[in-house]
Amino acid sequence: MKHAIILILACISFNAISQNNDCACCTDQHEAFDFWIGEWQVTNPDGTLAGHNTIIKIQDNCILLEDWVSAKGNYTGTSQNFYNAKTGQWEQIWIDNQGGTLHLKGNRTGNQMILQSDTELNKDGNPYFHRVTWTLNQDGSVRQLWETTTNNTEVVVAFDGLYKRK
Template sequence: MKSLLCTVVICFSLSFYAQTKPCNCCTDKHQEFDFWVGDWMVTNPDGSAAGTNTIVKIQDNCMLQENWVSAKGTFTGTSSNSYNYKTKQWEQIWVDNQGQSLHLKGNRKGNQMILQTDEETNKYGKLFYHRITWTLNDDGSVRQYWETVTNTTEVNVAFDGLYKKK
């Protein structure tokens, strides 16, 4: 009987702790990018398949983890996305199976999350940066628009994908 009582007390204590444990990342700021969470089919502007992307919240809601697979399955990538209290901005670290990586920073404005890299110098000596904008559409879909901007005048589109939930 004593062991049953101890088991009940321990279970109650753990349950109470789980209910009262603070959620440090359950703030409005940490939820700004939640519109991107989901299991997505992604298409190119012409409607052809671009790939699939799964975005999940992990680390007690402190991080969004992205797992991208291209339509042919040959290109994959993963990103970690989180709100940085110190810098007061969102940050993304992207790494893919081609050895490429990006570090983007920025904030949400209206229905858009806009992140960009720091400026770098390309092989021609010109400054450039990457800017990626995720737009939440009225129908719940999300557009991801990735631009490479050189000398603030030349803009090349690296990716333009429309996300629709599976």
């Protein structure tokens, strides 16, 4: 009887361990950007509608898929966001209906996900990079601030949106 109980407990433990390993992307690192998941209405700083965004998890919780539609519907984009375990960083690959692309990398710090592009040269030969910061607010809303920095000094806000759940 004692051996049967030990065998049953061992089987239960093995099942629990194997079930936890079924989800390769169910770690704290893979869930660091989950605060962005949802159906969102996005407004500009002046309160006008910027657009709508839907963020869902796909590929067995390994990818956050973004589907953006501007307020007038003429600008759309999609991004795939994922934790790259090889580099220990989050990455975003953005592609829009204007042919624009953006590749960002970074990590979560506190209540913010901060992703940045590599430095490139603009048409005038000056170095620039993009930094996008998503801040989880106490009320559950999310602020997305996209800044472009040129010559490591000139900062231009490309987008500043407040996400509120629909």
